[in-house]
Structure formats: C-alpha cells, structure tokens
Amino acid sequence: MDLSTMNKEQLEAIKTTEGPLLIMAGAGSGKTRVLTHRVAYLLDEKQVPSYNILAITFTNKAAREMRDRVDKIIAEDASKMWISTFHAMCVRILRRDISYLGYDTSFSILDPLDQQSVVKDILKTRNLDTKQHNPRSILSVISNYKNQLIKPEQAIAEAGGFQDELYSEIYKDYQEILYRNSSLDFDDLIMLTIELFHKEPNVLNYYQTRFQYVHVDEYQDTNHAQYQLVQMIAAKYRNICVVGDSDQSIYKFRGADIQNILNFEEDYPEAKVIKLEENYRSTKTILDAANAVIDNNTERKPKNLRSNKGDGVKIEVNVSFSEREEGHRVVEKVQQLSEDYSYGDMAVLYRANAQSRAVEDAFVKSSIPYKMVGGTKFYSRMEIKDLMSYLKVIQNPFDDISFQRIINVPKRGIGTKTIDKLRAHAEQLNSSIYDAIRDADFLGIPAKTVAKLMTLLGVLDNLKEKSKYMTMTDLVDEVLADTGYHDMLSSDKTLEARSRLENLEEFKTVTKEFDNEYPIADDNLFNFLSEMALVSDQDGMDDTAGVTMMTMHASKGLEFKVIFIIGLEEGIFPSRRVQFDDQELEEERRLMYVALTRAMDQLILSRAESRMLYGKTESNMVSRFLSEIPEELLESSGSVSRMGENSANTGTSFSRGPKKRARVINTNKGTKFNVGDKVSHKAFGEGIISQVKGEGDNEELDIVFKTAGPKRLLANYAPLEKKD
DNA sequence: GACCTAGAGCTTTTT
C-alpha cells in the first residue's frame, strides 16, 4: 500500500487505528481518500479481519465508492467488511432479529408517500381536516420524535398544549398501524434497531464484539438516534473513527445534530483530534471566496483551509433579466467552456428543484446533453408505485397500505364501500385487509364483489409461489400479466399509457441488474424490495456524459471542474423561510459554502432581477451570500439588459470575450405541429406529439419519445423535424 | 362505483 502521497496529518489519521479518533476534514481535504486508506491499512498492515470492520456512510453512492476504492488499494479480501448506509445496516440487523420486537421478519419499508397516506387515513378516522392539520408537518413531528427516540407513550405523557397532545396521539395511531401492517418507515429502522439492542443484550453484544473498528462518515449529519446507535456499537472497543466537517452540516431539517461532532471530545475524553486543512481541490480564488462567506457564521470552530493550487480565474457573476435569460446564459457559458471541458466536468446547482426548469428548457433548446439528479422521480411515478405495491403485497400480505393502492387497480369493481368494510373488519380482527377478505362473505359485501376479491387473492397467492422460483424480471412480467395491469395499459391507446408501459419496461433494467447479482432464491423478493426502498433516484445510472443539474444539498461530497450556482437572490437563497432565523440562516450559509467548495477550477454565479415561480413573477434583491464574497475575487460579466427571450432566433450570443461566436440554434418557425405528428429530435430520437399548448414563441409541445420518454419542448426552438 | 370538473393548496432540502 502506497502512502507516500499523503501529508503529515493524513498519514497520522490513517495510522491512528486504536481508540477514538475525530477527523475534522475540511472541504476537498482528501477525506474519502483518508478513510479508505485507513480501512485498507487496518486490513493490510494490521491484519485485522475484514469481518471486524464497520464503515457507515449516508448515501449508497458513498458506500459503493468506498468499497470499490478499498478493493483497489489492497489485495486482501474485504468482502466480510460491512460498508453500508445507516439504513441498510439496520435493515440487515433487523432482518435477522426483529421478531424479538414482535414484528414480522418480512416487514415492508414505507416510502414518504405511503407515510402520508397513513397519516391521511388517521386524520379521516379522527374526523380531522387535512387543511388544518397538514399531513406533512405531522409526519415531520413524528419523525422528530423518532429521531429523539421518544416513544408514543412518552410523547403523550410529555405533551403540552392541544396540538402536542393531538399529534402525539396521532403518532401512537401511526405506530400501531405500521405495526399491524408489518411496516417500518425510515426512522423506525434506526429507532427499532436501538430498541432491539436494549431489549436483547446478546444481540447487541454480538455486533459489539464483531465490529471492533467502527467508522462513521459525514458525522456532522448524524441525528440523535444515529448517534446513539453508533455509541452502542462502539462501546465495547471504543475504536471509533468519525469524519466530518461542521461547516458542511446542512441537514438540520431532518434531524441532524451538529452537536454530535462538536461534543465528540467530551464523549470520548481520550479522543485524538486531527484536522485536515489542506485543500487539494479548488483554486485559491474559490477557497478565498468560500472562506470569506463561511466566516460570517458565528457558531463555528475556526478553521484555516489552505489551497494547494494557484489563484486560478476569477469568479464570474451574471445578472439576468429573468430566470429564462439566466438559463440561456448558463447554456451559453457551457457552450463556451465546452472547448476546454467536457460536459461531465460541469454542474449547475440550485436551492430548490423548482428552479431547474428554466435551465432545463435552455439545455433542451440547444441540444446540450444534461442529466438531472433528483427532480422527476422515477420511483414515484404512478405505474412504478403500483408495481412496487403489488410486489410488496406479495411479499408482505399484511401491508394494507400497499394493498389499498392496488386492490382496485386495474378496476375490478371494488370500491370505497367494500374497502371500508374490509378495513373495519381488519381492525376488529386486529389484522390485515388480506385476512379480512377471507371473511368477506359475512360483511355484507355483494356476492359478485366477493368473487372478485377471491379471484384477486388467488392471483396474489399464486404470485407469491412464483416469487420463490423466478427471477425478479420474470416475476415482474408475471405480476403485470396476471393482475391485468399490462392489459389495462396496452388497451389504453393514449400516449400517456404508452409512456407508462415504457417506464415499466425501463424498470426491468433494475430487476435485470438484481438478477445478475443474485441467484434465484426464495427470499429474493424481500431482498429486492429492501434494496429498492433504500435507493434514491440519485443512485441512478448516471454514467452518461452531460452537464449535471442538482440541488446544492445533493452536491455534497461531489466535485466538478466548473460549478454554476444560480438564483443568488434573497428569498430564494437564502430561502424566504429562514430569513429571520439566525440559526437557520447559518445553515443556509453552510449550504453556500458546500456549493462553492464543489468547484475545482471555475465558479459562475448568477441571479435574475425578476423570476417567475409558481406562476407568479417576483423581484428579489441580491443574495447576501453573494455580497459576502470579496469584490476583488469577482468579475461581472454582462450588464442587465433585455436579452435572452428572443435571442435564439436572431443567433445572438451572450458570451463575451475572445471566444464569442454566433451560433444559430435550430428554428422551426413556420412549421405547424399537431397532436399525433411524428417527429424526430436531435438528441431524443423519435417521438409523437401528445399535446400542443400556447402560441408563437411560447408554443409548447408535449412529446413522448420512444427512448427518452415524455418531454415538453418549445416548438420554435427545439431541434425537431417533422416526419412524413 | 366510475368518471368528470372545479377549486384549493402548495412549493426547501432527503436517507
């Protein structure tokens, strides 16, 4: 193993294997490198069996990357080492032993939409209005309880005030429903693992003994429950290595407690603390800007991040008239920079997903390849959710939440009345809808409907059998065929239905991947569903070359040669909601810090004088974060003028400087598009127009592409050709 | 029970 390229602090961090260790790793200081080399050092030099090592990350991507890198550094077999996310780790632990807590080992994992429908059901039963009691805020209250390891009984006992009392009661209902459904939400995974450890000391002891070396990445993002979990596992050997940067703590809203990292030295008085302050990523200009911004935060430990590189170029600041012009300018700059950089070297960051639209439009118009992280969520599409619900019910028949989703999809003539009766009966039995159906005869449900229910049960039981000896891909085909779902879509001739079918096809690439990895086994469906529950859209297949678009949150841990940050306006970033809360404002500033430090070579910052959001036009002042960057690091380009809206058809270029060149973007002026027309697009290939909206320059076409799926394009600008 | 329409609400970030 070669450690010759490490600096003094990095080396120390790698070689300090015994006892508690806190690595304060500034942005771009080679944190991941240190962590992977440390693990490799344990395996290779210290001859620690891989079986005794645990490394916890927050994202699947980080976990995967770490394993890949470790495998590359050393020859030892590291396969017995656990490198996983908090949630995946807990699923693994609970899967073995959750029966101690009375749950079924074939539990389902709820996604946020499922959670919402549970809360809505509770509100309905309690005759409460969803307008007065927002399900999302109730869920966040529940999530907070769980992150704080507060059980419903305790929440109720300690509640003060009407709303507290009500919400803690709802929390209780919620947990009972989940229990009845053998379902866990994300927070349960952590909370119940801790409960299991408390209840069954031998289980805890097993993991404590096994994991002699514990690593936690992004420690500043841990919430209280995760913190507790780590403490429990590491208590026996106290070889705990945590890595983090308090300046990059941006997940307070989901319970992250920055105190966990700040108090590490109190938790472990014998702890060694190593600071990594040498930045290998960014130019001095970028770092100076980032340091200047973060320096405005009062609640932080001072840190001195040094650049290893030269000054580099100045930071470009663009002011546009509208958000559309802002998008155009990003694209122009991308085109200009594409002479020196590949598209994959560039990323556009924004505060909220809603901001991506204008930029996306501009990319589409100019046929520049891009990929969006997050945003349009593949897994929350209706047809994918339906399919997943079928699979979940097959795996876990007690999963009423999923069952209710599919009981009448496709339409089987099973309506709300029948479902209500079944639900009431299920509650009486303290069981599930699935079980209640067996008594359907006695519930005053019409015989015809009973027959339909029985048919459905038969189909599901049959599929359960099939799941034991089929590949996931085959099983998905069987589900779609046996339940009539495929027929429902194929008999519907609308383009929407066609695109849904295509999405289901697309889904099979995921199952095929799974099938390649795992041989057929009777618990494959469980494993597949667990894996699916824990992947986010972000883990997706993003190997294709293109400019990356994502939220600043999603950018944490990544780096790009060129970073665009758009929407630097008060009210957008920092968000309107936090403008008067100092603590939250500091969190936003840390987000700015994260965004700035993603850049290696160049930063391009922009804002718009007015922007349309949610159908309303608003004007915002310049973001304080932009003002906090020292003037001498900046270079303003482009004055405020009315350009952008029509520039494409005149061929005007926004870019200034030597590389300026006129570029005529496709224009379809004069072409009349109608619904049903077949077209071909430069980048997306063939498609059919499903809708035409607007007029003139604003005419929009909804097109369903054969391979690229549905898109909305501007008729006059998209590189489209009408066919036959 | 299925389908349609109008209206209202909501838009921060996510494993």
Next chain:
DNA sequence: GCTCTAGGTC
C-alpha cells in the same frame, strides 16, 4: 404551474 381532493352526475 402542478397535484390532490371534494363534490356532483351518470
């Protein structure tokens, strides 16, 4: 602008 819900009609 988009999504979900409620209410009405067939």
